[in-house]
Amino acid sequence: MPKSDTRVKPRKPGPEAARVKIEPIRRARRRELSRQAWARLGRTQLIVASPLIVLVVLVAIALTVYPPLYALYGTAVPGLVNEAGDKGPVSMGERVEAWGIWIPWMAILGFVVWRQIRARFGTPYLAVDPRGMWPVFGGRIEGGLEWAQIAAVLIEEGDAPRAELFPVDAIKDSDRPTLLDCFVVNAPPPAPRLRGKRYVIELPEGESAALREAVERFGPGKLLSL
Numbered sequence: 001m002p003k004s005d006t007r008v009k010p011r012k013p014g015p016e017a018a019r020v021k022i023e024p025i026r027r028a029r030r031r032e033l034s035r036q037a038w039a040r041l042g043r044t045q046l047i048v049a050s051p052l053i054v055l056v057v058l059v060a061i062a063l064t065v066y067p068p069l070y071a072l073y074g075t076a077v078p079g080l081v082n083e084a085g086d087k088g089p090v091s092m093g094e095r096v097e098a099w100g101i102w103i104p105w106m107a108i109l110g111f112v113v114w115r116q117i118r119a120r121f122g123t124p125y126l127a128v129d130p131r132g133m134w135p136v137f138g139g140r141i142e143g144g145l146e147w148a149q150i151a152a153v154l155i156e157e158g159d160a161p162r163a164e165l166f167p168v169d170a171i172k173d174s175d176r177p178t179l180l181d182c183f184v185v186n187a188p189p190p191a192p193r194l195r196g197k198r199y200v201i202e203l204p205e206g207e208s209a210a211l212r213e214a215v216e217r218f219g220p221g222k223l224l225s226l
Contacts, residue, residue: 011140013127018214020126022135022163023202025182033181064109067102071095115140119179126163126201128214133165135180135201143180151194152224153215157208164190165199166224190226 013019069077074090082090119138127134127141133153134144145165154164164185171184183199203211215223 013134013136013141014129017127017129017134018210018217019136020128020207020211020214021204022124022126022207023204024124025179029182060109063101063105067098067105071098071102126211128211128218130218133215133219135183137179143178145199147219147222150219150222152191153219153222154190154224154226155208155212155215161203161205161208163201163203163208163211165201166194167198170195171197171199191224194224 066077066080070080070090074080074095075082075087082088083094115138119140119142122138124135124137127136127144132144132146132150134141136142145167149168151166151168154166156162156164165183166189180199183201184197185200186197189196189198212223
């Protein structure tokens with residue numbers, strides 16, 4: 001991504017932002033970025049990361065499964081013992097403690113899963129406001145560029161409407177791709193002094209005019225005409 005300043009960027013678009021629908025990210029593109037990220041990891045990183053990932057998965061499964069089983073069935077469940085370390089009876093306090101671990105964990109897990117589902121299947125859009133242009137997935141801004149970071153915006157209509165955001169600074173490959181990285185395309189620039197590597201966002205039919213109007217309103221001088 002281009003370099004950014006140290007100011008905190010908004011997590012949600014403001015009420016004054018123009019909202020233009022964009023096409024969802026293609027599944028093939030997501031998979032391609034995931035493969036590229038794994039390919040950039042060195043052997044040492046893979047050796048360290050693999051057992052950590054397995055450990056995290058096992059802990060998540062244990063927190064999801066064992067507390068409610070312990071609260072309901074006590075030490076009758078294979079592999080579970082009470083606080084004394086044996087297969088003896090389970091006190092009411094231990095059962096309450098098990099529910100106290102499981103309920104907050106499920107709330108956190110449910111929130112994370114809900115956010116992922118909302119971001120994946122919700123209708124994405126591009127928010128344009130006085131600060132810049134921001135792709136929004138699941139109601140939250142995922143990356144984006146301020147106007148000072150944008151050299152030009154090209155809006156193309158026709159059979160494949162799209163918006164091309166040309167950054168001032170070069171886009172660098174990341175070991176941890178974000179949703180914004182899904183829009184990166186590297187091709188010859190359409191005009192001099194523009195970078196070939198830019199963000200290309202596909203637009204549904206009929207959204208080009210609304211985006212053009214928003215860019216002219218909030219980013220005067222940024223709209224590129226060929």
